[in-house]
Every structure is written in C-alpha cells, then in structure tokens.
Amino acid sequence: MTKQKTAIIIGITGQDGAYLAQVLCAKNYRVIGVARRIASYELWRLQALGLADSDDITLGELDIMDFPATLRLLREHKPDEIYNLGGVSSVASSFAQPLVVSEMIGLGTLRLLEAILASGLRPCYYQASSSEMFGHNDTRPTLNVNGQTVNEQSDFAPVSPYGTAKLYAHWLITNYREAHNLHASSAILFNHESPLRDVNFVSRKIIHGLVALSSGSQEVLTLGNIDNVRDWGFAGDYMQAAWAMLQAETADDYIIATGKPHSVRSIVEHAAAALDFDLAWEGEGANTTGIDKKSGRLLVAIDTRFYRPTEPDPLIG
Structure with a gap:
C-alpha cells in the first residue's frame, strides 16, 4: 500500500x-x-x-x-x-x-x-x-x-x-x-x-463593480491605468x-x-458585455470614461490614485 x-x-x-x-x-x-x-x-x-x-x-x-x-x-x-x-x-x-x-x-x-x-x-x-x-x-x-x-x-x-x-x-x-x-x-x-480572489484585486473589483451597477447601484467603477497589459x-x-x-x-x-x-480595458469590456451593457469608451488617459450606450449611464471612470508609483513592463510568460 x-x-x-x-x-x-x-x-x-x-x-x-x-x-x-x-x-x-x-x-x-x-x-x-x-x-x-x-x-x-x-x-x-x-x-x-x-x-x-x-x-x-x-x-x-x-x-x-x-x-x-x-x-x-x-x-x-x-x-x-x-x-x-x-x-x-x-x-x-x-x-x-x-x-x-x-x-x-x-x-x-x-x-x-x-x-x-x-x-x-x-x-x-x-x-x-x-x-x-x-x-x-x-x-x-x-x-x-x-x-x-x-x-x-x-x-x-x-x-x-x-x-x-x-x-x-x-x-x-x-x-x-x-x-x-x-x-x-x-x-x-x-x-x-x-472567484476566490479578494475584491480589492482588479479582476474581482471589475466584476464586483459592474455586477453592482447592473443591479441598480449608482456607484461608478473607478480604476487606475486600464491599458496595463498582463498575462x-x-x-x-x-x-x-x-x-x-x-x-x-x-x-x-x-x-x-x-x-x-490581455489589458485591464479588455477585461472591463468582456465583463460589461456579459452583463448586457453596451460599453463605449470616451476620452483619453486619465480622462477616459466608460459609458453604457443603451442608458447613457457612466459606468467606469479613472482615478489616478490607483496608479502605481512605478509600473513593470507589459510582460507575458
């Protein structure tokens, strides 16, 4: 044995x-x-x-x-x-x-x-x-x-x-x-x-925030650099x-x-589509916003406080 x-x-x-x-x-x-x-x-x-x-x-x-x-x-x-x-x-x-x-x-x-x-x-x-x-x-x-x-x-x-x-x-x-x-x-x-990730990590934060918005929450999802690329x-x-x-x-x-x-932006787009939002981006850089074209609601905004002091290269394994 x-x-x-x-x-x-x-x-x-x-x-x-x-x-x-x-x-x-x-x-x-x-x-x-x-x-x-x-x-x-x-x-x-x-x-x-x-x-x-x-x-x-x-x-x-x-x-x-x-x-x-x-x-x-x-x-x-x-x-x-x-x-x-x-x-x-x-x-x-x-x-x-x-x-x-x-x-x-x-x-x-x-x-x-x-x-x-x-x-x-x-x-x-x-x-x-x-x-x-x-x-x-x-x-x-x-x-x-x-x-x-x-x-x-x-x-x-x-x-x-x-x-x-x-x-x-x-x-x-x-x-x-x-x-x-x-x-x-x-x-x-x-x-x-x-699904076992803490909600303060960006993947869960995105899903948690958009699910709340789809359920009637008025709290806009705020993110840092959405063009960060990760594996x-x-x-x-x-x-x-x-x-x-x-x-x-x-x-x-x-x-x-x-x-x-995959970029943070692409994760937002996939999650929004899964929740039947019609997401459209407006603006650039820190002024970028994500709007639901169906309702005109503001879904996503950038908050530079979530930017890291230094960023690693966009690397894949």
Whole structure:
C-alpha cells in the first residue's frame, strides 16, 4: 500500500492555498494548512470549495517569522512537501507597507529554509515567486502593446517593494538548492485569478463593480491605468502546476503563465458585455470614461490614485 504523503501549505486561507488544498486532497494527501490567523471568517475560500470540514486537512496558526514554532511544526508532521504561499500578495500595499512586506516575504522565507535545515528533514519545497520580479528593464527589446515574452533566464529588475522582496526570496531558493542540495523549486507566477480572489484585486473589483451597477447601484467603477497589459490565468490550473513541480526528480525554477496578453480595458469590456451593457469608451488617459450606450449611464471612470508609483513592463510568460 502506498504511503500517504503529508504536505504543509503555508498560507492555506488565501486563493492559492485553497486551490492547492483541493488539488492535494484529490490526490489523497494529508494536508497541514497554516496561516497567521485561522478565524472562521478567514475560511470562506475553503468553505467555497467544500474543504472547511475535510478530514484530510488539519488547520493551525503559524507565523513563519517565529523560528522555534516553525521548527516544531516540521518536526511534528515530517512533511514530504512544503508549499510556501505566505506573505502579502498585493503589489500596491507593498508601497504603503514596505517593511512589513519585505520581512514577511524575504526574511520569512529565510527562516523557513533555515528551519528545514535544522529539522534534518529533506522535503520537496515550493516557493511562490512572481512575475513582478521582472519589473522594468531598458535593455530588453522594444516592447509592443501586447507585451514582451520572458523566460526563466530573463533578467530581473523589480520596480516595487513586493517584487524586490520576492526576488530576494527567489535567490534564496537558488542558493539553498545549490549550497544545501535541497529539492527547492520556485514558480514564477504570472497574474492568476478566480472567484476566490479578494475584491480589492482588479479582476474581482471589475466584476464586483459592474455586477453592482447592473443591479441598480449608482456607484461608478473607478480604476487606475486600464491599458496595463498582463498575462492572466486561472489560479486552480496554476496550483496543479505547483504540485507537478514537486514531482519532478530534479528541482528547478519554472514560469507559470498562459502566454497570452490581455489589458485591464479588455477585461472591463468582456465583463460589461456579459452583463448586457453596451460599453463605449470616451476620452483619453486619465480622462477616459466608460459609458453604457443603451442608458447613457457612466459606468467606469479613472482615478489616478490607483496608479502605481512605478509600473513593470507589459510582460507575458
């Protein structure tokens, strides 16, 4: 009989953590899911996937900045696999809280790697890296409106505290893989969305705002730069890829992306059409507005407060 594998998911209450738990439970794993807070209101994603009361999932609280607690967790459960999805996931918030974001993502990863070494265990390790590490690089070929394709060998040049912290953690994985022979892999994740996304992320914000307008709300949907181009995928698919990475005989770094560019503007257009709005754009730049031609209602307006201080290149994976 095949031994049941044990996996630790750090950040199980987030979008990716919930989908990863679904993937692992379907493969008969014993899942140890931890997060900084395990309150009932934090479990809505697991509840949405029917996993909140799963016998295969054990939930607990962990701050990976707490080295002794992390080491105890590893020694108690002796995981075959560890998935580090922890830390702040909002690029915008990293400009407001750079110290918190950098400590959680960068130093949190370092403490986790050191705990693995101290435990004497050798689990397969997954690190959630980010396309934000690529940032902006003047040495890249001239970019077109649809973005420039990058690969695992492309240069990094982050333009946000979030991207910089992710890059520090990414290089830690490379260093510990080579110096300590850990089976540690990084997934360079491009934007990935789902119904489990927080509403403050642009994809959910668009859908939430337009659905409210279709139901009679008078609150206009306000957005930042709608001509930003991103490579958007589905979070559930990306967590299937996360699991597959740790089944490889040799650890490595992988881009997880669709290879297809889409602008924020195009997402607004698709969502508006699905809700039977006849959207028309007027104006340019910060003066752009979106009007429903059927009713003449103002649906979308630009608010420059949502612009980032610095923008990465329009990249696709």
